Amino acid sequence: VDLVEPDGSVRRVAVAPEQIVSSVPCLPEPTTRVGEQDGCAVLGVPLAVAGRTLGALRLTRPRSSGFDTADLALAEDVAGRAALAIEIARAYRKTEEAIRARDECLSVASHELRTPLATLQATTEALLAGAHGGVPSASPLAAPLHSIARQVARLSRLANQILDTIALETTGIDLARTDVDLASVAADVVARVNSIPRPPGEVMLAAPCAVRGLWDRARLEQVVETLVSNALRFGGGKPIAIRVGRREDRALLTVEDHGLGIPSERLGSLFARFERAGAARSIGGLGLGLHLGRAIVGLHGGTMRVESVVGRGTTFFVELPLSPARP
Amino acid sequence: MKRVLLVDDDDDLREALSDLLAVGGYDVVSVPGGGEALAWLGRNPRPDLILLDLMMPGMTGAELKARLDRDPCLGGVPVVVLSGDTRVAEQALAIGAADWIAKPSSMVALLETVARHV
Numbered sequence: 001v002d003l004v005e006p007d008g009s010v011r012r013v014a015v016a017p018e019q020i021v022s023s024v025p026c027l028p029e030p031t032t033r034v035g036e037q038d039g040c041a042v043l044g045v046p047l048a049v050a051g052r053t054l055g056a057l058r059l060t061r062p063r064s065s066g067f068d069t070a071d072l073a074l075a076e077d078v079a080g081r082a083a084l085a086i087e088i089a090r091a092y093r094k095t096e097e098a099i100r101a102r103d104e105c106l107s108v109a110s111h112e113l114r115t116p117l118a119t120l121q122a123t124t125e126a127l128l129a130g131a132h133g134g135v136p137s138a139s140p141l142a143a144p145l146h147s148i149a150r151q152v153a154r155l156s157r158l159a160n161q162i163l164d165t166i167a168l169e170t171t172g173i174d175l176a177r178t179d180v181d182l183a184s185v186a187a188d189v190v191a192r193v194n195s196i197p198r199p200p201g202e203v204m205l206a207a208p209c210a211v212r213g214l215w216d217r218a219r220l221e222q223v224v225e226t227l228v229s230n231a232l233r234f235g236g237g238k239p240i241a242i243r244v245g246r247r248e249d250r251a252l253l254t255v256e257d258h259g260l261g262i263p264s265e266r267l268g269s270l271f272a273r274f275e276r277a278g279a280a281r282s283i284g285g286l287g288l289g290l291h292l293g294r295a296i297v298g299l300h301g302g303t304m305r306v307e308s309v310v311g312r313g314t315t316f317f318v319e320l321p322l323s324p325a326r327p
Numbered sequence: 328m329k330r331v332l333l334v335d336d337d338d339d340l341r342e343a344l345s346d347l348l349a350v351g352g353y354d355v356v357s358v359p360g361g362g363e364a365l366a367w368l369g370r371n372p373r374p375d376l377i378l379l380d381l382m383m384p385g386m387t388g389a390e391l392k393a394r395l396d397r398d399p400c401l402g403g404v405p406v407v408v409l410s411g412d413t414r415v416a417e418q419a420l421a422i423g424a425a426d427w428i429a430k431p432s433s434m435v436a437l438l439e440t441v442a443r444h445v
Contacts (some may be wrong), residue, residue, distance in 0.1 A: 008357030014355070111411060111413075114430045114431060115340060115411055115430060117335065117430075118340055118343075118411065118430035118431035119340040119343050120431075121431045121432075122340065122343035122344050122346070122347050122437075123339075123342075123343040123346070125347060125434040126343055126350055126434070127432065129350040129434060130344035130350050131347070131349065131350050132346070156431045160429075162414070163413045167413050171414075173413075174414065176416035176417070176420065192433070192435055216416075216422055218429070283378065
């Protein structure tokens with residue numbers, strides 16, 4: 001069986017036990033045609049889909065056998081299915097190429113943003129921390145500098161989220177597991193949050209004792225930061241409670257706010273990419289934080305879930321095994 | 328005062344990180360590449376920590392780390408990798424660095440990481 005491409009070239013896709021197939025090229029057949037060539041009976045069937053001819057299927061047999069109407073019907077059926085399969089495969093390849101191009105473009109753009117962002121962030125923080133004589137808090141420059149610091153931090157977060165999302169779907173995210181205390185991770189995040197001037201919303205941490213496990217500290221900080229940052233954005237200025245504890249061989253972390261709450265119909269898709277808990281355009285962000293957060297917890301073998309009541313608030317529950325499961 | 332040798336080819340970032348480390352109480356020496364780092368190390372007492380960019384023209388961070396490992400006097404100096412690559416942790420582990428800092432990182436994260444190793 002030869003597949004005849006639109007340019008007339010022939011690709012052999014199957015060979016009969018007896019070497020009876022001629023390799024003489026022929027043009028795609030616009031219609032089914034039965035004929036003879038080099039002493040063989042030849043059946044040519046167009047590979048057509050949606051009115052376009054992609055190529056032709058050519059079947060060759062010894063002249064003595066020939067083709068009957070049943071062969072013709074079977075060949076047309078096979079050709080129709082083959083044409084559809086070729087069309088789907090081509091569309092799939094085009095989609096894959098487009099996705100690869102998009103990811104590469106985003107990855108290069110985000111990666112190239114990192115060094116200038118690092119410089120901006122370090123320069124701003126150094127000035128605020130007292131470098132070059134510092135900027136006194138009473139100075140009219142202090143507020144704009146804090147504003148620059150906040151926006152640079154936001155840009156860095158967005159660039160990192162884009163890169164992480166691409167990595168998650170392509171190369172994967174590797175965990176650097178070390179001995180980590182989840183209580184100290186939460187304490188560091190709370191200290192950081194409380195050190196930055198921001199709208200009201202007290203952040204309280206209840207972590208009575210250390211909860212140690214083999215985890216990636218930086219990744220867990222990312223998860224806790226996402227949950228606390230969301231709680232601050234949607235918490236309506238009311239207190240936010242973070243609790244860290246342990247149940248048997250699992251660590252538990254909850255982040256609870258008493259703010260707007262999330263309608264039940266949105267809870268199911270809350271962890272999807274580009275999903276935002278607030279009204280889409282009124283709340284900023286890419287909608288990648290929770291998607292990445294749950295993925296990171298999942299990579300640790302843990303779970304993240306949410307409970308919410310509109311008007312009463314939202315609680316996120318994170319559970320982590322203390323050590324990775326044995327393969 | 329603990330001394331940190333900062334190796335990064337980006338002039339602006341080197342200056343900004345030097346400022347941050349100085350505010351954090353460190354004596355900072357910064358150089359733009361691996362060759363300059365080796366030259367400085369050959370003339371001065373060993374630093375308490377080396378903060379090392381991985382992607383640099385000429386001698387890369389990984390190559391400099393390999394040279395340090397072969398030097399009996401410098402092999403024990405903790406090296407903290409500085410990189411904008413998503414796989415910074417993996418790269419740091421691969422070359423035997425003590426720790427890593429992702430670009431960009433906050434001042435708190437930078438100083439916390441450096442403090443863990445000096």
